[in-house]
Amino acid sequence: MIETPHIKCKKEDIADIVLMPGDPLRAKFIAETYLDNYKLVNDIRNMLAYTGFYKGKRITVFSSGMGIASMAIYCYELYNFFDVKTIIRIGSCGSNNPNIKVLDIILSTSSYTENNFSYTFDSEEIHEAKANYTLNSLIVKKAKEKNINLKLGKTMCTLVFDQYIKDKDSYNKRLPKDVIASEMEAFSLFYIANKFKKQASCLLTVSDSIYENKIISSEERQNNLKGMIELALETCLEVK
Helix, strand or coil: CEECCCCEECHHHCCCEEEECCCHHHHHHHHHHHCEEEEEEECHHHCCEEEEEECCEEEEEECCCCCHHHHHHHHHHHHHHCCCCEEEEEEEEEECCCCCCCCCEEEEEEEECCCCHHHHHHCCCCCEEECCHHHHHHHHHHHHHCCCCCEEEEEEECCCCHHHCCCHHHHHHHCCCCEEEEECCHHHHHHHHHHCCCEEEEEEEEEEECCECCCCCHHHHHHHHHHHHHHHHHHHCCCC
C-alpha cells in the first residue's frame, strides 16, 4: 500500500495510462459508462479514481481537481510514486480565437502561463511547456479516423477562471497572439511530465468564448464531452 497525503491505494491499482478529468463526478461517469470490471481505487479528499478496462486496455480515470496546483499534486504523485507513464487531461476551456467555436475539441500543443509555478518548483523561469509530441500524434491520427475536426494550438493556463478576470482587456492584450483557448491545469501537467520524461497531452472541449454570447449548461457540457472522452479512450488503445 502506498499512502501520500492525497492518494491511498496499492501501486498495482493504478494503470500506467491515466485519463484525468478535473471533476471527480466526471471520472465516475467515465468509469460507469465506458470501463469494464472497474473498481474505485482512491477516494481520499473525494478525488475519485477508478481502474478498469476499455476494450481490453487497462486504464485509470483519476480526477485532478481544479487549477495548476491541484493538477501538479496528482500528476507528480502518479508519475513518481505509481509509475504512471502517460496522462491525458480531458477538460473544458474558453476560446480566445474567433475561429474556435463553442463545443469544438482542442488538442493543446503547448501551455503558456503567467504564473511562477516553475520557479517555485525548481527555480526555473519557464512560462511555456510543451505537450508530448508522440502522444499528440496518436491523438491526431485517431481524430482523423473518427472524423473529428480537432483544433490544435497553444493554450493559456491561468490562475483565474477566465469569466472572472476583472480587467479582461489587459489580459487579452497580454496573451501571446497564438493562444487559442484558456484553461487552468495543463501547464503543470506538461511541465512535470517533461521533468520526469513522461508523456502528457491535454484534450479540451470549448465551453465558452469571448467571441460568442453562448455558454453551455453543465448538462450540455457533459453530453458534448463524450466525443472528447471517446477520442481519449480510443487513443489509449494505441499507447504502448
